[in-house]
Amino acid sequence: MRIGIVVDSACDLPQDFIQQHNIVVLPITVRIGEAVLADHRDEQATLSFLHAHVAENGAEAETIPFSVAQIRDLFLGKLVIDYDHVFCMTITKTRSPIYDNAMQASFAILNDYKPVRQAAGYNSPFALRVLDTQNLFAAQGITAVEAVRLRDSGAGVQQIRERLEQLSQNVHGYMVTRDLYYLRARARHKGDRSVGLISAALGSALDIKPVLHGFRGETGPVAKIKGFDNAVQKLFEFVGQRVRAGLLSPTVCVSYGGELADLQTLTGYAGLRETCKAHGVELYETVMSLTGMVNVGKGAVTVGFADEPHTFTA
Incomplete structure (x- = not known):
């Protein structure tokens, strides 16, 4: 059976991994003033757009999902011909309409695919599973990597479906942003009041950085640490502790809102890489999606991994 894997462009995975494993990307279009770019997970295009537009006016950007x-x-033009079963994994539905759009589209796809497949010489049925990853950015990458691993190992559709559904309930995403004022401005532009003016002002005045945690569709602060570099170091050290304790899948994903060379110089990151290597955990690092950067700001760090419920300790 030919199994396809689809993600949206907020899913932070390296461009070469996506290409190597034929992962299909549902692009999210970003408009900042007159500048428009459809995010296809092209890291160089993302960085060029970032330097030209995001830093100045990103808080007022418009993101347009498929x-x-x-x-x-x-699907009807390509995927129902190329594959027999597709897993479509989306950013958490609590933060984006992509999941709902994909679910609505799935009904029409399953109603209309037969003549398309028959014209291409396929008389077998086509199936589609839409999965809410219940997380954001780097954390979305965990289920996609697992889907690739299972598909390449010859796992059946039911086994893959059950594993991905179980895993999505146990993926943790963590994020540290550089600029709380940007995050607040972006949230207000979207009508999200989760980052208040007082919190942003206090955090910037004292250089306090919250560590944000995403889990099962909910996001919120789990720690406040003085200084961005210190906060990121504490996060990397904590992830290393979880790796040593044993993860639910051998994968950690990291994304950065800028050049990867800058990510690699952050204090604690080299230690995390060494810990992952020592424990047989694959570490994927990538430039954050354009969608992610316009929502959380330039220079943010996100980390995702699958683990039992736990409490963040700095």
Whole structure:
């Protein structure tokens, strides 16, 4: 059986990994003033757009996910021919309409695929599973990597589905942002009041950085640490502790809102890489999606891994 894997462009995985494993990306279009870019996980295009537009006006950007019609057209035009079963994994539905759009599109796809496949010489049925990863950015990458691993190992559709559903319930995403004022401005532009003016002002005045935790569709602060570099170091050290304790999948994903060379110089990151290597855990690092950067700001760090419920300790 030919199994396809689809993610949206907020899923932070390296561009070469996506290409090597034929992962299909549902692009999210970003508009900042007159500048428009459809995010296809092209890291160089993302960095160019970042340097030209995001730092100045990113808080007022408009993000436009694939519509129901666009998802339907993508599947009927290509995916129902190329694959027999597709797993479509989206950013958490609590933060984006992509999951709902994909679910609505799936009904039309499953109703209309037969003549398309028959015209291409396939008389077997086509199936589609839409999965809410219940997380954001680097944390979305965990389920996608697991889907690739299972598919390449010859696992069946039911085994993959059950494993991905179980895993999505246990993926933890962590994030540290550089600029709370940016985060607040972006949240206000989207009508999200989760980052208050007082919190942003206090955090910037004292250089206090919250560590944000995403889990099962919910996001919120779990620590406040003085200084961005210190906060990121504490985060990397904590992730290293969880790696040594044993993860639910041998994968850690890290994304950075800028050049990867800058990520690699952050205090504690080299130690995390060494810990992952010593414990047989694959570490994937990538430039954060353009969608991620316009939502959380330049220079943010996100980390994702699958683990039992736990408490962050700095």
